[in-house]
Amino acid sequence: MLSFHSVVKRFDKIRAVDDLSFSMQKGEIFALLGPNGAGKTSCVRMIMQVMSPDSGTIEFDESLLNNGSIDRSKLGYLPEEHGLYQNASLLKPDSFAITFIGIFPLTSYAVLPARMVMTQGAWWEPVLAIVLLAGTAWIFRLAAGKIFSTAMLMYGKEPTLKEMAYWFRKTN
Template sequence: MLSITGVSRSFGEVRALDDVSLEIASGEFFALLGPSGCGKTTLLRIIAGFEAPDSGTVTLDGSDLLGVPPNKRPINLMFQSYALFPHLSVEKNIGYGLAREGLPKAEIRRRVSEVLDTVGLGAVANRRPHQLSGGQRQRVALARAIVKRPRLLLLDEPLSALDRQVRAEMQIELKRLQHEVGITFVVVTHDQEEAMSLADRIAVLEAGTVRQVAPPVELYARPADRFVAGFVGSNNILPAETAVRLGLVPAGTTSLLTVRPENVRVGDGAGTLTGTVLDTVFHGGSSRIAVGVDGLAEPILATRPGAPTVSVGDEVRVSWAPEDAVLVPA
């Protein structure tokens, strides 16, 4: 549905986007994931029409978007700050865009009522934003965005203002809402957990370039390069010489060896590497163990269910199944 081809954008000496190409399908929940300054918000603003690329094309259903002003695009952008009108009720905030379009009052009331039911805000329709919780304000902003029935909804860090528990609830709510209304969602986030829990596919950006586009499970299990391996979730990234020494790759290989912490076994039996426990952290349902190994700059991290069974200072062996090790280009 949305095709981005060869898009580049520079701000002075800074190249925010460098030849970015993406295809986003109709009805898809798509995430742009990356660290601050990677270009994801610039790309979102280009899609919305608030920024023009230096080169490249953006089409929606085959039609050129770049020549269309923001208010004429079948696209809505939900801002990180929500940008609600403090003097208007929930109902009037949601219906504001429809009123500006000059729709009949009866049509506005019907559509606003439908959306209030969808987001579960019927009981607070007459309240002002300051009388709502953070999660409720987020729902109002969402309702205002979807009531206009855009082909595409852009969300810029939509959950960053919420506390951890409300954010987890809203992740479920966002996914449900997207399926229910059938609108294509594109979300910008630096939060890997948020992207992994929400998106059908994720594009990982770094320094203005797309490093990998894949569904969450593939992105986690088969990172395309060192950046993705280190950015998406925790990972142990071992140098090529260690992989060669362990007999996992032939001599001369320059690829890095990556192993997820949950796939690392720690014990005093036979193991791949010998090291000393540097730290243990109990998270409630699981424990994180850091093991220092001579010759490695970073400790090996292991995650196991339950409380730690080793102590700081213990000499242990760490190992993993060969099929759990993934090679990535150095």
């Protein structure tokens, strides 16, 4: 179903995956175990064709392919982090990515304090983060109120989509 043949993946001078060979058969439970930096995530990303091996080959069963590429709907993969933050490192706290996620409401609580300690951030960044966070909370409260009031109008009924759209507009 899936085979690695002498797969190598390098990042600068680090060899994350070093001449790895294995195969999995359909129905098998397979685990990649190892310490941090052993290349487990790199292997999974190569399976998902998010990255390619520097050398070696990865063979897929025909049932997993769609026009030569892996059909991702046939594999389950839950990444540890979202790809947007892949190149965002606090080692470069003045980068655009870190500045953006330091202001963005859902990530500012985690990133902004560390960024403010490590760099001389602009005075407006924490102010903007707080305003955006408050605005997001306000929008969520409005949406929750709208959903609740619509649900109260429809209680005990089995409405059609047309009726739900009418009630949703009516609660405005």
